[in-house]
Amino acid sequence: MTAHTVPAHTDTLGGRLPLVDPAELTDDQKGLVDLLSNTLVAGVDSVGAQATTGDRRLIGPFNPALYSPAISAKFVELQMFELMHTSLPERVRQVVILAVGAVWRADYELYAHSAAARAAGISAHAVTGLANGDIPDQLSEHEKIAGHVARQLSSTHRVDDALYHEAEKAFGKQGLVDMAALIGAYHAVCTTLTLFEVPAPI
Known part of the structure:
Protein backbone atom coordinates (compact mmCIF):
# COMPACT_ATOMS: atom_id res chain seq x y z
CA MET A 1 0.00 0.00 0.00
CA THR A 2 1.42 3.39 -0.95
CA ALA A 3 1.33 6.45 1.29
CA HIS A 4 -1.51 7.86 -0.80
CA THR A 5 -3.73 4.76 -0.83
CA VAL A 6 -6.75 5.01 1.45
CA PRO A 7 -7.61 1.62 2.95
CA ALA A 8 -11.07 0.22 2.43
CA HIS A 9 -13.24 -0.25 5.49
CA THR A 10 -12.36 -3.43 7.35
CA ASP A 11 -13.22 -4.29 10.93
CA THR A 12 -9.61 -5.29 11.58
CA LEU A 13 -8.47 -1.65 11.45
CA GLY A 14 -10.28 -1.02 14.74
CA GLY A 15 -8.50 -3.81 16.57
CA ARG A 16 -10.74 -4.81 19.46
CA LEU A 17 -13.21 -1.98 18.80
CA PRO A 18 -15.58 -1.73 15.85
CA LEU A 19 -14.92 1.30 13.67
CA VAL A 20 -17.59 3.90 14.37
CA ASP A 21 -19.92 4.48 11.41
CA PRO A 22 -19.97 8.18 10.41
CA ALA A 23 -23.70 7.86 9.68
CA GLU A 24 -24.41 6.92 13.29
CA LEU A 25 -22.49 9.61 15.19
CA THR A 26 -24.01 11.31 18.22
CA ASP A 27 -23.78 15.09 18.50
CA ASP A 28 -20.80 14.80 20.86
CA GLN A 29 -19.06 12.44 18.45
CA LYS A 30 -19.74 14.81 15.55
CA GLY A 31 -18.12 17.63 17.51
CA LEU A 32 -15.07 15.48 18.21
CA VAL A 33 -14.80 14.44 14.56
CA ASP A 34 -14.84 18.11 13.55
CA LEU A 35 -12.12 18.89 16.11
CA LEU A 36 -9.97 15.96 15.02
CA SER A 37 -10.44 16.69 11.33
CA ASN A 38 -9.05 20.19 11.81
CA THR A 39 -6.16 19.18 14.07
CA LEU A 40 -4.61 15.75 14.60
CA VAL A 41 -6.20 13.95 11.65
CA ALA A 42 -5.15 16.81 9.39
CA GLY A 43 -1.62 16.44 10.76
CA VAL A 44 -1.54 12.74 9.96
CA ASP A 45 -2.82 13.43 6.45
CA SER A 46 -0.20 16.15 5.93
CA VAL A 47 2.71 13.70 6.35
CA GLY A 48 1.24 11.12 3.98
CA ALA A 49 -0.06 8.70 6.58
CA GLN A 50 -3.67 7.57 6.93
CA ALA A 51 -6.19 8.39 9.63
CA THR A 52 -9.41 7.39 7.85
CA THR A 53 -10.78 4.57 5.74
CA GLY A 54 -12.25 4.91 2.28
CA ASP A 55 -15.71 5.33 3.80
CA ARG A 56 -14.53 8.07 6.20
CA ARG A 57 -14.26 6.00 9.37
CA LEU A 58 -11.52 7.14 11.76
CA ILE A 59 -8.71 4.68 12.51
CA GLY A 60 -5.67 4.70 14.80
CA PRO A 61 -6.27 6.30 18.21
CA PHE A 62 -9.05 8.41 16.74
CA ASN A 63 -11.60 5.60 16.59
CA PRO A 64 -11.30 4.73 20.31
CA ALA A 65 -11.61 8.44 21.07
CA LEU A 66 -15.14 8.38 19.66
CA TYR A 67 -16.22 5.97 22.38
CA SER A 68 -15.57 8.66 25.02
CA PRO A 69 -15.88 11.98 23.17
CA ALA A 70 -15.96 14.35 26.16
CA ILE A 71 -12.68 13.17 27.68
CA SER A 72 -11.13 12.70 24.26
CA ALA A 73 -11.90 16.27 23.19
CA LYS A 74 -10.00 17.66 26.17
CA PHE A 75 -7.08 15.33 25.49
CA VAL A 76 -6.94 16.55 21.88
CA GLU A 77 -6.87 20.12 23.17
CA LEU A 78 -3.95 19.21 25.46
CA GLN A 79 -2.06 17.64 22.56
CA MET A 80 -2.60 20.69 20.37
CA PHE A 81 -1.54 23.04 23.18
CA GLU A 82 1.66 21.03 23.65
CA LEU A 83 2.33 21.18 19.92
CA MET A 84 1.82 24.94 19.74
CA HIS A 85 3.67 25.94 22.91
CA THR A 86 6.50 23.44 23.38
CA SER A 87 10.08 24.66 23.46
CA LEU A 88 11.27 21.45 21.80
CA PRO A 89 12.23 21.40 18.10
CA GLU A 90 10.02 19.21 15.91
CA ARG A 91 12.78 16.70 15.21
CA VAL A 92 13.33 16.26 18.95
CA ARG A 93 9.58 15.80 19.47
CA GLN A 94 9.46 13.06 16.87
CA VAL A 95 12.49 11.29 18.35
CA VAL A 96 10.77 11.30 21.74
CA ILE A 97 7.46 10.07 20.32
CA LEU A 98 9.09 7.22 18.40
CA ALA A 99 11.15 6.21 21.43
CA VAL A 100 7.97 5.96 23.50
CA GLY A 101 6.16 4.06 20.76
CA ALA A 102 9.03 1.59 20.44
CA VAL A 103 8.85 0.75 24.15
CA TRP A 104 5.11 0.12 23.84
CA ARG A 105 5.42 -1.52 20.39
CA ALA A 106 2.36 0.51 19.38
CA ASP A 107 2.02 -0.25 15.68
CA TYR A 108 -0.14 2.68 14.60
CA GLU A 109 1.87 5.22 16.59
CA LEU A 110 5.11 3.96 15.04
CA TYR A 111 3.53 4.00 11.57
CA ALA A 112 2.14 7.54 11.79
CA HIS A 113 5.11 9.10 13.54
CA SER A 114 7.65 7.40 11.31
CA ALA A 115 6.01 9.40 8.53
CA ALA A 116 6.02 12.54 10.68
CA ALA A 117 9.69 12.06 11.58
CA ARG A 118 10.66 11.68 7.93
CA ALA A 119 8.66 14.81 7.13
CA ALA A 120 10.62 16.63 9.86
CA GLY A 121 13.87 15.72 8.11
CA ILE A 122 15.01 12.65 10.01
CA SER A 123 16.54 10.08 7.67
CA ALA A 124 14.60 6.93 6.82
CA HIS A 125 17.42 4.82 8.28
CA ALA A 126 17.34 6.71 11.59
CA VAL A 127 13.54 6.50 11.71
CA THR A 128 13.68 2.73 11.27
CA GLY A 129 16.24 2.48 14.07
CA LEU A 130 14.09 4.55 16.42
CA ALA A 131 11.02 2.46 15.64
CA ASN A 132 13.05 -0.64 16.48
CA GLY A 133 14.06 0.77 19.87
CA ASP A 134 17.53 2.04 18.96
CA ILE A 135 19.04 5.52 19.29
CA PRO A 136 20.80 5.89 15.91
CA ASP A 137 24.16 7.60 15.57
CA GLN A 138 22.81 9.69 12.66
CA LEU A 139 20.82 11.82 15.11
CA SER A 140 22.21 15.05 16.55
CA ARG A 151 13.40 5.39 26.34
CA GLN A 152 14.86 5.16 29.85
CA LEU A 153 11.92 6.91 31.50
CA SER A 154 9.39 4.83 29.55
CA SER A 155 11.05 1.49 30.18
CA THR A 156 12.41 1.87 33.74
CA HIS A 157 10.23 4.72 35.05
CA ARG A 158 13.38 6.50 36.18
CA VAL A 159 16.14 8.65 34.65
CA ASP A 160 19.61 8.26 36.11
CA ASP A 161 21.49 11.30 37.41
CA ALA A 162 24.08 11.38 34.64
CA LEU A 163 21.46 11.37 31.87
CA TYR A 164 19.28 13.86 33.73
CA HIS A 165 22.09 16.40 34.05
CA GLU A 166 23.06 15.89 30.42
CA ALA A 167 19.45 16.48 29.38
CA GLU A 168 19.06 19.54 31.60
CA LYS A 169 22.19 21.04 30.05
CA ALA A 170 20.83 20.36 26.56
CA PHE A 171 17.21 21.46 27.01
CA GLY A 172 16.98 23.46 30.23
CA LYS A 173 14.37 23.03 32.92
CA GLN A 174 11.51 24.20 30.72
CA GLY A 175 12.57 21.84 27.97
CA LEU A 176 12.52 18.90 30.35
CA VAL A 177 9.06 19.81 31.63
CA ASP A 178 7.90 20.06 28.01
CA MET A 179 9.52 16.69 27.29
CA ALA A 180 7.80 15.11 30.28
CA ALA A 181 4.44 16.42 29.05
CA LEU A 182 5.09 15.00 25.58
CA ILE A 183 6.19 11.62 26.95
CA GLY A 184 3.13 11.48 29.18
CA ALA A 185 0.77 12.35 26.34
CA TYR A 186 2.16 9.60 24.14
CA HIS A 187 2.03 7.07 26.95
CA ALA A 188 -1.70 7.81 26.97
CA VAL A 189 -1.89 7.38 23.19
CA CYS A 190 0.08 4.13 23.29
CA THR A 191 -1.98 2.82 26.20
CA THR A 192 -5.10 3.20 24.08
CA LEU A 193 -3.52 1.69 20.98
CA THR A 194 -2.16 -1.36 22.78
CA LEU A 195 -5.22 -1.94 24.98
CA PHE A 196 -7.41 -2.15 21.88
CA GLU A 197 -4.72 -3.77 19.68
CA VAL A 198 -5.08 -1.08 17.03
CA PRO A 199 -3.02 -1.96 13.94
CA ALA A 200 -1.28 0.19 11.37
CA PRO A 201 -3.21 0.34 8.06
CA ILE A 202 -0.50 -1.50 6.12
Missing part, protein backbone atom coordinates in the same frame (compact mmCIF):
# COMPACT_ATOMS: atom_id res chain seq x y z
CA GLU A 141 23.57 14.99 20.09
CA HIS A 142 20.47 16.71 21.46
CA GLU A 143 18.21 14.29 19.61
CA LYS A 144 20.12 11.32 20.99
CA ILE A 145 19.86 12.69 24.53
CA ALA A 146 16.10 13.15 24.10
CA GLY A 147 15.77 9.63 22.77
CA HIS A 148 17.67 8.18 25.72
CA VAL A 149 15.53 10.13 28.20
CA ALA A 150 12.28 8.99 26.58
Whole structure:
Protein backbone atom coordinates (compact mmCIF):
# COMPACT_ATOMS: atom_id res chain seq x y z
CA MET A 1 0.00 0.00 0.00
CA THR A 2 1.42 3.39 -0.95
CA ALA A 3 1.33 6.45 1.29
CA HIS A 4 -1.51 7.86 -0.80
CA THR A 5 -3.73 4.76 -0.83
CA VAL A 6 -6.75 5.01 1.45
CA PRO A 7 -7.61 1.62 2.95
CA ALA A 8 -11.07 0.22 2.43
CA HIS A 9 -13.24 -0.25 5.49
CA THR A 10 -12.36 -3.43 7.35
CA ASP A 11 -13.22 -4.29 10.93
CA THR A 12 -9.61 -5.29 11.58
CA LEU A 13 -8.47 -1.65 11.45
CA GLY A 14 -10.28 -1.02 14.74
CA GLY A 15 -8.50 -3.81 16.57
CA ARG A 16 -10.74 -4.81 19.46
CA LEU A 17 -13.21 -1.98 18.80
CA PRO A 18 -15.58 -1.73 15.85
CA LEU A 19 -14.92 1.30 13.67
CA VAL A 20 -17.59 3.90 14.37
CA ASP A 21 -19.92 4.48 11.41
CA PRO A 22 -19.97 8.18 10.41
CA ALA A 23 -23.70 7.86 9.68
CA GLU A 24 -24.41 6.92 13.29
CA LEU A 25 -22.49 9.61 15.19
CA THR A 26 -24.01 11.31 18.22
CA ASP A 27 -23.78 15.09 18.50
CA ASP A 28 -20.80 14.80 20.86
CA GLN A 29 -19.06 12.44 18.45
CA LYS A 30 -19.74 14.81 15.55
CA GLY A 31 -18.12 17.63 17.51
CA LEU A 32 -15.07 15.48 18.21
CA VAL A 33 -14.80 14.44 14.56
CA ASP A 34 -14.84 18.11 13.55
CA LEU A 35 -12.12 18.89 16.11
CA LEU A 36 -9.97 15.96 15.02
CA SER A 37 -10.44 16.69 11.33
CA ASN A 38 -9.05 20.19 11.81
CA THR A 39 -6.16 19.18 14.07
CA LEU A 40 -4.61 15.75 14.60
CA VAL A 41 -6.20 13.95 11.65
CA ALA A 42 -5.15 16.81 9.39
CA GLY A 43 -1.62 16.44 10.76
CA VAL A 44 -1.54 12.74 9.96
CA ASP A 45 -2.82 13.43 6.45
CA SER A 46 -0.20 16.15 5.93
CA VAL A 47 2.71 13.70 6.35
CA GLY A 48 1.24 11.12 3.98
CA ALA A 49 -0.06 8.70 6.58
CA GLN A 50 -3.67 7.57 6.93
CA ALA A 51 -6.19 8.39 9.63
CA THR A 52 -9.41 7.39 7.85
CA THR A 53 -10.78 4.57 5.74
CA GLY A 54 -12.25 4.91 2.28
CA ASP A 55 -15.71 5.33 3.80
CA ARG A 56 -14.53 8.07 6.20
CA ARG A 57 -14.26 6.00 9.37
CA LEU A 58 -11.52 7.14 11.76
CA ILE A 59 -8.71 4.68 12.51
CA GLY A 60 -5.67 4.70 14.80
CA PRO A 61 -6.27 6.30 18.21
CA PHE A 62 -9.05 8.41 16.74
CA ASN A 63 -11.60 5.60 16.59
CA PRO A 64 -11.30 4.73 20.31
CA ALA A 65 -11.61 8.44 21.07
CA LEU A 66 -15.14 8.38 19.66
CA TYR A 67 -16.22 5.97 22.38
CA SER A 68 -15.57 8.66 25.02
CA PRO A 69 -15.88 11.98 23.17
CA ALA A 70 -15.96 14.35 26.16
CA ILE A 71 -12.68 13.17 27.68
CA SER A 72 -11.13 12.70 24.26
CA ALA A 73 -11.90 16.27 23.19
CA LYS A 74 -10.00 17.66 26.17
CA PHE A 75 -7.08 15.33 25.49
CA VAL A 76 -6.94 16.55 21.88
CA GLU A 77 -6.87 20.12 23.17
CA LEU A 78 -3.95 19.21 25.46
CA GLN A 79 -2.06 17.64 22.56
CA MET A 80 -2.60 20.69 20.37
CA PHE A 81 -1.54 23.04 23.18
CA GLU A 82 1.66 21.03 23.65
CA LEU A 83 2.33 21.18 19.92
CA MET A 84 1.82 24.94 19.74
CA HIS A 85 3.67 25.94 22.91
CA THR A 86 6.50 23.44 23.38
CA SER A 87 10.08 24.66 23.46
CA LEU A 88 11.27 21.45 21.80
CA PRO A 89 12.23 21.40 18.10
CA GLU A 90 10.02 19.21 15.91
CA ARG A 91 12.78 16.70 15.21
CA VAL A 92 13.33 16.26 18.95
CA ARG A 93 9.58 15.80 19.47
CA GLN A 94 9.46 13.06 16.87
CA VAL A 95 12.49 11.29 18.35
CA VAL A 96 10.77 11.30 21.74
CA ILE A 97 7.46 10.07 20.32
CA LEU A 98 9.09 7.22 18.40
CA ALA A 99 11.15 6.21 21.43
CA VAL A 100 7.97 5.96 23.50
CA GLY A 101 6.16 4.06 20.76
CA ALA A 102 9.03 1.59 20.44
CA VAL A 103 8.85 0.75 24.15
CA TRP A 104 5.11 0.12 23.84
CA ARG A 105 5.42 -1.52 20.39
CA ALA A 106 2.36 0.51 19.38
CA ASP A 107 2.02 -0.25 15.68
CA TYR A 108 -0.14 2.68 14.60
CA GLU A 109 1.87 5.22 16.59
CA LEU A 110 5.11 3.96 15.04
CA TYR A 111 3.53 4.00 11.57
CA ALA A 112 2.14 7.54 11.79
CA HIS A 113 5.11 9.10 13.54
CA SER A 114 7.65 7.40 11.31
CA ALA A 115 6.01 9.40 8.53
CA ALA A 116 6.02 12.54 10.68
CA ALA A 117 9.69 12.06 11.58
CA ARG A 118 10.66 11.68 7.93
CA ALA A 119 8.66 14.81 7.13
CA ALA A 120 10.62 16.63 9.86
CA GLY A 121 13.87 15.72 8.11
CA ILE A 122 15.01 12.65 10.01
CA SER A 123 16.54 10.08 7.67
CA ALA A 124 14.60 6.93 6.82
CA HIS A 125 17.42 4.82 8.28
CA ALA A 126 17.34 6.71 11.59
CA VAL A 127 13.54 6.50 11.71
CA THR A 128 13.68 2.73 11.27
CA GLY A 129 16.24 2.48 14.07
CA LEU A 130 14.09 4.55 16.42
CA ALA A 131 11.02 2.46 15.64
CA ASN A 132 13.05 -0.64 16.48
CA GLY A 133 14.06 0.77 19.87
CA ASP A 134 17.53 2.04 18.96
CA ILE A 135 19.04 5.52 19.29
CA PRO A 136 20.80 5.89 15.91
CA ASP A 137 24.16 7.60 15.57
CA GLN A 138 22.81 9.69 12.66
CA LEU A 139 20.82 11.82 15.11
CA SER A 140 22.21 15.05 16.55
CA GLU A 141 23.57 14.99 20.09
CA HIS A 142 20.47 16.71 21.46
CA GLU A 143 18.21 14.29 19.61
CA LYS A 144 20.12 11.32 20.99
CA ILE A 145 19.86 12.69 24.53
CA ALA A 146 16.10 13.15 24.10
CA GLY A 147 15.77 9.63 22.77
CA HIS A 148 17.67 8.18 25.72
CA VAL A 149 15.53 10.13 28.20
CA ALA A 150 12.28 8.99 26.58
CA ARG A 151 13.40 5.39 26.34
CA GLN A 152 14.86 5.16 29.85
CA LEU A 153 11.92 6.91 31.50
CA SER A 154 9.39 4.83 29.55
CA SER A 155 11.05 1.49 30.18
CA THR A 156 12.41 1.87 33.74
CA HIS A 157 10.23 4.72 35.05
CA ARG A 158 13.38 6.50 36.18
CA VAL A 159 16.14 8.65 34.65
CA ASP A 160 19.61 8.26 36.11
CA ASP A 161 21.49 11.30 37.41
CA ALA A 162 24.08 11.38 34.64
CA LEU A 163 21.46 11.37 31.87
CA TYR A 164 19.28 13.86 33.73
CA HIS A 165 22.09 16.40 34.05
CA GLU A 166 23.06 15.89 30.42
CA ALA A 167 19.45 16.48 29.38
CA GLU A 168 19.06 19.54 31.60
CA LYS A 169 22.19 21.04 30.05
CA ALA A 170 20.83 20.36 26.56
CA PHE A 171 17.21 21.46 27.01
CA GLY A 172 16.98 23.46 30.23
CA LYS A 173 14.37 23.03 32.92
CA GLN A 174 11.51 24.20 30.72
CA GLY A 175 12.57 21.84 27.97
CA LEU A 176 12.52 18.90 30.35
CA VAL A 177 9.06 19.81 31.63
CA ASP A 178 7.90 20.06 28.01
CA MET A 179 9.52 16.69 27.29
CA ALA A 180 7.80 15.11 30.28
CA ALA A 181 4.44 16.42 29.05
CA LEU A 182 5.09 15.00 25.58
CA ILE A 183 6.19 11.62 26.95
CA GLY A 184 3.13 11.48 29.18
CA ALA A 185 0.77 12.35 26.34
CA TYR A 186 2.16 9.60 24.14
CA HIS A 187 2.03 7.07 26.95
CA ALA A 188 -1.70 7.81 26.97
CA VAL A 189 -1.89 7.38 23.19
CA CYS A 190 0.08 4.13 23.29
CA THR A 191 -1.98 2.82 26.20
CA THR A 192 -5.10 3.20 24.08
CA LEU A 193 -3.52 1.69 20.98
CA THR A 194 -2.16 -1.36 22.78
CA LEU A 195 -5.22 -1.94 24.98
CA PHE A 196 -7.41 -2.15 21.88
CA GLU A 197 -4.72 -3.77 19.68
CA VAL A 198 -5.08 -1.08 17.03
CA PRO A 199 -3.02 -1.96 13.94
CA ALA A 200 -1.28 0.19 11.37
CA PRO A 201 -3.21 0.34 8.06
CA ILE A 202 -0.50 -1.50 6.12
